[in-house]
Amino acid sequence: MFRQVVNLMEVFKAFDADNDGSITAAELRGIMESLGYSTSAQEVKAMMREGDTDRDGLLSLDEFLEMKTKGTEMGDLFTSLQTAFEALDLNGNGIVTAGEELYELVTNMGINIPLEECESIIAFLDADGDD
Numbered sequence: 001m002f003r004q005v006v007n008l009m010e011v012f013k014a015f016d017a018d019n020d021g022s023i024t025a026a027e028l029r030g031i032m033e034s035l036g037y038s039t040s041a042q043e044v045k046a047m048m049r050e051g052d053t054d055r056d057g058l059l060s061l062d063e064f065l066e067m068k069t070k071g072t073e074m075g076d077l078f079t080s081l082q083t084a085f086e087a088l089d090l091n092g093n094g095i096v097t098a099g100e101e102l103y104e105l106v107t108n109m110g111i112n113i114p115l116e117e118c119e120s121i122i123a124f125l126d127a128d129g130d131d
Helices: 002-015 025-034 041-051 061-069 073-088 099-108 115-125
Strands: none
Touching (some): 002 025, 002 115, 025 041, 041 061, 099 115
């Protein structure tokens, strides 16, 4: 299940064509069309409205994951991971350093995943490469 969240993060990255950390309606429609789905502008707007909880016209990674996991066991895992991130972000600056911190926290939560996977998650989310 943890791996499914990581897979969704990779899907998000594929949707985010300009790699700015958010998905626009145009990016969403482009990906849908490249996958063979014929989506109207109205359908794309509806998908964006469903996920865009802060109403900024964009889907952030958090919004995308929440939209894709809401009401599922994976949604519970995502919520736990969000809580874990907030717990690790001691100074509230939105930055968590090193996979070891994430590994320690998820292990304490009873989630059994390898350290390497935690390090991969941190590296994946580290947009500026500063760890």
